[in-house]
Amino acid sequence: MIEEIRIADLGVIGRAHVELGPGLTVLTGETGAGKTMVLTALNLLLGGKADPATVRTGAPSASVEGRILLREDGAALERAAEAGAALDDDGSLVLVRTLGAPVDGGAGRSRAFLGGRSVPQAVLGELAEHLVTVHGQADQARLRSPAHQREALDAFVGPEHAGVLAGYRQAWAERARVDAELADLVSRAQDRVREAELLRLGLAEVERVDPQPGEDVELAAEAERLAHAEDLRAAASGAHGLLVGDVDAGSPDAVSAVELVDQARRALENAGGHDAALAALGVRAAEAGFLLADVATELSVYIEDLAADPRRLDAVQQRRAELATVTRSYGSDVAEVLAWADFAGRRLLELDGGDGRIEELRAQRAELDTSLDELGARLSVARREGAEQLAAAVTQELAGLAMGGAELRIMVEPADEPGPHGHDRVEMLLVPHAGAPARPLGKGASGGELSRVMLALEVALATAPDSGASRPGTFVFDEVDAGVGGRAAVEVGRRLAVLARDSQVLVVTHLAQVAAFADHHLVVTKSSAGGVDVVTESDVRSVTDEDRVRELARMLSGQEDSDAARTHAAELLAQSVVGR
Incomplete structure (x- = not known):
């Protein structure tokens, strides 16, 4: 309140x-x-x-x-x-x-x-x-609308009917969603076929080449090494000769770097007994000698393993060319190609499952259609029963509103097409007086008649014994x-x-x-x-008492001090008390 x-x-x-x-x-x-x-x-x-x-x-x-x-x-x-x-x-x-x-x-x-x-x-x-419920001139205009008339009838029928209507509208919205997804899948069926075919061709090509993770990097390094085998051998042999004193790598009396470092070590060790700092340097010279010896050994092994192998180089280059065929189409390197293949495989499963999804949606739509038919039938039955009760209640109220002989009729008929509110078309018809034809509220009712119908409808919704309308x-x-x-x-x-x-x-x-x-x-x-x-x-x-009589007199005649108007106003007040 x-x-x-x-x-x-x-x-x-x-x-x-x-x-x-x-x-x-x-x-x-x-x-x-x-x-x-x-x-x-x-x-x-x-x-x-x-x-x-x-x-x-x-x-x-x-x-x-x-x-x-x-x-x-x-x-x-x-x-x-x-x-x-x-x-x-x-x-x-x-x-x-x-x-x-x-x-x-x-x-x-x-x-x-x-x-x-x-x-x-x-x-x-x-x-x-x-x-609050507000009624004004705009509400009278809305009362002419079949949609507003249907809403009034639905409110009268009650909460159980409202629950059925809510279920129907939810099913209707779900079917609209299913229809939209189904239409999209069907319209894009050819596009999905073309996409799936391209994916299959690409996956077949990748499967044929069978790239391995990091293979392109390893092959590039091997190709570089094989292409420069002689230069690598010369550099490794020269370095090995300098380290071990190989006469083939220099002059006949060449002294190896290992020997020179060993001489330095011995000189430092001999004098190191007189100075700890010099002895420490001798230890480091010994470490350098061991390191040079290890490098010389590894260079020897490298030279033995290094061989110019034109056939292997050709094989490497051919394999790199095969990898290039897939990296040009599906990625900049093997890693990207493998990532594309993983995505393509999953996408292909989705596309191949499109037909299954279409069948699933069609089955879901059939279930929703059945549910809508059942709920729509329940709505129709409840509306037809409620229409009779509401029409009788409003007609009774109209008689009390100085429209004796007037009758409200509520027609519930099948709609041309089912809609989001059910399968029915609701229309209120007014018989303004006995013997007059029934005409739709939206066409035949005057402003005064419409005002009284709206009030009668509101009173019926709020006070009729069988009404389930909330107030x-x-x-x-x-x-x-x-x-x-x-x-x-x-x-x-x-x-x-x-x-x-x-x-x-x-x-x-x-x-x-x-x-x-x-x-x-x-x-x-x-x-x-x-x-x-x-x-x-x-x-x-x-205003109360005499002030109220004066206001009613003003409303009656525009002359609040008129004795006749005030007498009439007092009579109205007395009659209103008796008439309640």
Whole structure:
């Protein structure tokens, strides 16, 4: 239940405090007094779209603050807790919406707060779904839509039906996904065949060449060595001769490097007994001698193993040419070729499994089609049964709204094609009076008739004994009495009062016949400050007793001081009490 709304700098409202209570509350006032801005403020609190143009001229921003009392076990309380909102000690929740004025032609910034925490605007909208139902002229237009009519019927049928509908919509969405994947696989079948063939040819070529890890590097090194065998032999032989004193490597009296180092070692050892530093150098000279001897030995082995082998060189070059055929196509070296072969093998398995995936998807789609047929049939049966009950309930309400002889008929027929909401086409038809033909609400109903049908439908959804429709704690009606007058207006007020027995109902009205049924009557007026219209705290007031009679008289005749109008207003108030 909405307890209060505080508004600042919104449209003609400078400052306003609107206190609301249980039961039926009406909001009245002269045209342009600011009643619409009160509903605009409420719409902002409920997560509606913000229009920076509604910020009062000259003000930097507008703000709306509302206090709502939540049920302890309600879905709204759960959603507020998820958003991290904090409740006041009395269990109420504070909602705040601020809106900046347009700046340099751009839109002002809108911010939302819930229980002291900044939240996205959408969170307020999600919360509002569990708290408030708003009906206005736009809702009457939506009532002409078959989709809106179907939604009303589905709401009436109840929660079990809603669960079936949710299952149907989930299956419908899943089938759409399966169809999209299946269509993609089928359309790309030829592309997959061509890709698979190219992969097979490439893998066959790699398998034929059979490259081994690092083989290209090893062969390059071997080819380099074989191509320069004579130069390598000459260099190794010369170095070996210098180390061991080989006469073939130099002059006949050449002294080997090994011998010279050994002579140096002995000289150092002989004198090392007199100086430890010199003895240490002798040790190092001995190590150098051992190292030179090892190098000489290894050079000897290298020379024996080194041989110019033209046939081996040809074999190496031929193998390198074979490797080049695959590295040119599948990688810059053998490592990349082997990585490509691994990827190609796995990709080929995927492509070869495409036909299997197609069959799997077709089987899955067949299962979903069966499920959709079963769920759709259940929806159709429930809708046909619910249509009879809802039509009877609304027809009964219309009789109480001065439309005696009127009848609402709800047709549930097979749709041309199944859709995301089932296999049915739902259409509401109105027989405005006895003997008149039934015509679709979207074509034959007048504005006044549509207003009463909408109210009758809402009352039926909320109060019919067999209705499973969920009901919010608050209903808001914006000029639901448009196009209505006389006795019909009285009956509209009476039905709103009935609806308000178990819910909070807020109505903006210009009809005294409706306002007379209110439990709380708020009047919005406007004053002038500096030649500019403005609504202040004192301009939103609750009227009772004689003040209320004066306001009803004004609404009846425009002359609140007219004795005749005041007498009529007093009669309306008395009749509203008796008629409840």
